Amino acid sequence: MxxxxxxxxxxxxxxxxxxxxxxxxxxxPARTLPGALVSLTLAGGLGASAAEVVSALLGHPLGWVPLNELAELAGRTSWPETSTTALALAGAGAAMLLLAVVPGRSxxxxxxxxxxxxxxxxxxxxxxxxxxxxxxxxxxxxxxxxxxxxxxxxxxxxxxxxxxxxxxxxxxxxxxxxxxxxxxxxxxxxxxxxxxxxx
Missing domain, CATH: 3.30.70 (Alpha-Beta Plaits)
Known part of the structure; x- marks a missing residue:
């Protein structure tokens, strides 16, 4: 050769x-699909949480998000006690956010x-x-x-x-x-x- x-x-x-x-x-290229998925997930989750908080403050909770149970769970759980599944979900969410923000390879x-x-x-x-x-x-x-x-x-x-x-x-x-x-x-x-x- x-x-x-x-x-x-x-x-x-x-x-x-x-x-x-x-x-x-x-x-x-922009990462349109991951960005749209992250945006829709965040908008849906935060929108449901906001609606639940507002309805609970008005005295008529919707029951979509169990706010009281989540608050109690967060109050009695420390980082070392956090389950592997929760940490994996948090890591996957952070990876999705990073994937949506960083543009792709041309x-x-x-x-x-x-x-x-x-x-x-x-x-x-x-x-x-x-x-x-x-x-x-x-x-x-x-x-x-x-x-x-x-x-x-x-x-x-x-x-x-x-x-x-x-x-x-x-x-x-x-x-x-x-x-x-x-x-x-x-x-x-x-x-x-x-x-x-x-x-």
């Missing part, structure tokens, strides 16, 4: 990095634009497909596989056993040109691995 690493020429680092950071932050790769106020992204699957197509257009390449890493793009191509280092440069150039054409932010370096047809 042969490997070639090709570093893409970068624009000025500081503004590019800040634009990349802003684009990644904008493309991160499935989009930011694309450079001329306007810094516009944020555009391409799906990771779409980027892999377009880079694989670029690698497979090189004469002699039978198959290509693209893997997107955090700082590198790994391209593994399957060719005839007698393929040489010039094939690596051609694949690296084709993939690098396609990356430049798409204009992805933060693509890093392209690593090309060449396998013979038997490998």
């Amino acid at each position: 042969t490997t070639l690493q090709r570093q893409r020429s970068a624009a000025p680092a500081a503004p590019r990095q800040s634009r990349l950071r802003r684009a990644r932050r904008a493309l991160r 499935r989009l790769v930011p694309v450079e634009t001329t306007d810094p106020l516009i944020v555009i992204g391409i799906t990771r699957t779409g980027l892999r497909r377009t880079l694989r197509a670029a690698a497979q257009q090189v004469p002699g390449v039978h198959r290509a596989h693209v893997r997107l890493r955090r700082r590198t793009i790994e391209v593994t191509v399957v060719t005839e056993a007698e393929s040489s280092g010039s094939m690596l440069r051609q694949v690296g150039t084709a993939v690098g040109d396609r990356l430049a054409g798409v204009g992805t932010f933060g693509a890093g370096e392209v690593v090309v691995r060449l396998l013979g047809k038997g490998g």
